[in-house]
Amino acid sequence: MITVKITDDFDLKKIADSGQCFRWQPIENDGYRVIHGDHCLCIWKAEDDCSYELDCTDDEYNDVWSPYLDMDEDYQSIRTKIDINSDPFLYEACEHECGIRILRQDPWEALISFIISQNRNIPAIKASIEKLCERAGEKRYDGRGEVYYTFPKPEAIAAMSDESLDECKLGYRDKYIRRTAEAVVNGKLDLKAIAALPDDEILPSLMSIYGVGRKVASCMLLFGLHHLDAFPVDVWIKRVLETEYSNDYPFDNYSPYNGVYQQYMFAYYRNK
DNA sequence: AGGCAGGCTTTTA
């Protein structure tokens, strides 16, 4: 168990409920259990105002969790760039949702998660992903001795039986998931190669994946490839752009952090 | 070329 002092914007609940990740699990004492690749972390807020307790070593924090939590980015600085007079709505959203960060999630997990997310609400998304992990992931135990499952690798999903995949309640998305997994296994889809493309080629490349449209590709770009300027437009954000900005949102002013501001607005508008 | 209608699974409110 280690204690870490975090002075930048950081709110466990806001991150967990932000809709960017689907496997943060609330645990005892207002903590959360977080799974990332082969690693699992339990984290609690300490009494001290900006300290947290984590059940990992200093090395694991430095190598895995600090990057995952994007601790090298200064969110307070990004958040306070917004001027209350020139954009009162976004200013209010930033204040209200202060504490959200954009996690550096595993690209493969993000891609599959956001394909599953289409046309569904968050509880349903979480249920499908958890079932997928139980059926194709690897069984492990966290620091408290409780079971968790890793997110299944492409090979594991490609090898699932139709029955097993059916049990994940993916609906019409099951064929997207299966084909995407198969494409990675047989080498037709290389996420690392896509990530290495010039910025303007990544979105079209992601959209060529079966089952991936502009929205899911943008989520993958922002949450899976950490392009903080990517701006996913879903039904909520569409309403925001219409009602608050008359479809004339000043993207240029907010580059290269459009995606971060999108997260504040999404959470703010959805919670209202 | 780009836009639109209809269909799609299941869960949630």
Add this chain to the structure above:
DNA sequence: TAAAAGCCTGCC
């Protein structure tokens, strides 16, 4: 019953 962090196909 409608809506939910949409996409695909077919048609124009």
